[in-house]
Amino acid sequence: MRKTNVAVDQVQNQQEKLIQKALKTGGFLFPETVDEVIEFEKSFGNTDVILPEDLQQPLFLDAPSKKTSKAKVIALHEEKLAMAAREGSSKITEDVRKRMDADRKKADAKAKKPRKK
Numbered sequence: 441m442r443k444t445n446v447a448v449d450q451v452q453n454q455q456e457k458l459i460q461k462a463l464k465t466g467g468f469l470f471p472e473t474v475d476e477v478i479e480f481e482k483s484f485g486n487t488d489v490i491l492p493e494d495l496q497q498p499l500f501l502d503a504p505s506k507k508t509s510k511a512k513v514i515a516l517h518e519e520k521l522a523m524a525a526r527e528g529s530s531k532i533t534e535d536v537r538k539r540m541d542a543d544r545k546k547a548d549a550k551a552k553k554p555r556k557k
Contacts, residue, residue, distance in 0.1 A: 463469040464476050467484055471477045532540070 460469065464471050465479055465483060467480065471480045
């Protein structure tokens with residue numbers, strides 16, 4: 441039984457490498473090695489990227505973003521952590537729900553306490 445699993449794993453690993461190579465060769469994934477870059481350039485050529493005028497000086501990278509709200513980022517991050525804690529399940533047992541609520545109350549209370557200077 442163990443040998444069968446090893447053989448299946450080897451076949452899957454070979455298939456994944458083949459798919460990954462095809463995606464890189466087709467330009468759908470970034471090449472990572474020198475050989476992959478050479479193969480990519482053979483397929484797609486070696487041309488310079490011409491940036492639009494407003495991207496010639498990348499000052500926009502230093503400017504604070506007006507669109508992104510920090511609260512949204514934090515909320516999404518917490519949601520993903522909660523999903524990871526449930527191992528991807530959307531169902532939560534009552535016991536786990538109670539512990540999550542208690543942890544949330546503790547965290548909120550800690551956040552509201554004034555910090556000592």
